[in-house]
Amino acid sequence: MGDYKTLYLNEKDNVAVALSEIPAKTSVTVRIKDKEIFVQILDTIHFGHKFAVRPIPKNDDIVKYGEVIGAAVKDIEAGAHVHVHNLEGKRGRGDKIVQ
């Protein structure tokens, strides 16, 4: 188990950021203040990309910087890559307006 650098920005967050590439099936520990969360990484997480630090049910808000960055479009497992395939922004969505 390597010591992969991660960044967990706010205690409200349900995602953390990989600061180096994390291979699938490795385990990492994300830290904030005196809190530690152990996460089993499921997918390869590239530099700068996000992973879930806990399960995020479909339609729940996804939180980074302590603020909402979008919603889960499907159930997301802890350790899964969180990106455009399972996260949708809620703003500027002219495509969601029904005439």
Next chain:
Amino acid sequence: MTRLFNDNMQFYGYRRPDGRVGVRNHVLILPTITCATQTAQRVTELVSGTVTFIHQHGCAQVGDDYDQTFRTYAGMGKNPNVYGVIVLGLGCETHQANSVAADIAMTNKPVEVVSIQENGGTLQTIAEVAKIATKMVQDASMVPKELCDFNELIVGTECGGSDACSGLSANPAVGKTSDLLVEQGGTAILAETTELIGAEHLLAQRAADDKVAKKAYEIIDAMENRSIQMGVDIRTGNPSPGNIEGGLSSLEEKSLGASTKSGTSRLEEIVDYAKIPKKKGLVWMDTPGHDIEQLTGMVAGGAQIVLFTSGRGTPTGSPIAPVIKISTNTPMFERMSENMDLDAGQIVTGEETVDEVGERIIKEIQHVANGKLTKSEILKQHDFGIWRIGPTF
């Protein structure tokens, strides 16, 4: 260069007749119409010390769109980094060279007007403009520099080609720089309204009064409504493919990172695109997220220097204002060192703090204000783009 790094930060600048201070001393050949841009460019090849910009506007424009383009042209001429201006028209365009020149002349700087049609064509016009420019460049070279305080500076801030590090390293560092500049009595411009969608509540909380807070929500609504009226998902244009590859998943995520460029200062004023701020301190200019359009708006609004953070890397520069480009991560800085001026990647690796990099950036502002050339100036990257808000007729 030995310079002062005491509490009262200063630099050597060019005092203009209207009292404002430039950090560069350009002669601008300003084509008000796309038909005159090639001629203007030929003159800059002949006469050193002159700059110009290429664009496709200046005719068949009406209403607010006409005004915004006019204001942008005039603002480029009024920018204190410009010693004097030769306004070049074709002759028959809607954006008449005479009107733009008259507006710039209110600063009392040297302004001349030349028309291609009146001069009998391209070659005679090149000769005429080059003749005027030769004298203007020599006059400009005799302007002495004087010691000026940082409160004379308007510094634009922007981010482009963002990645997931932008909101963690370079943008918060620029936020620290912005706070330091505001402490010195200077002005920092926050721009790119599109990339503040989702962070407006945090900025409105910092507004100087209710009017500014209300305007923050209004301009965000207006920007968001443009995508809604078009019936499109704003994500098809923003975040861009490069942002997504870099790990940004939504506009809100990008915005929360982008807004950290504003630091923690009070938000004093919100100004329209390409308008000169009336207040000092932190000011928000309503611009789109397009890198070159926001850069142009801030420079036309009087910014003498622009800070530009990038995760993916960019060659961006302005014909008039030095652009200090700051990388969010070290691998990109090393890969694109010919384009990037500073590296904030040490924040990601834990070697430097956000505050330390913020202080490094303000010292670089001082060096650049004193004459240090930025990479985009050396590579003659003269980008210019107007935020058009109406159709061409």
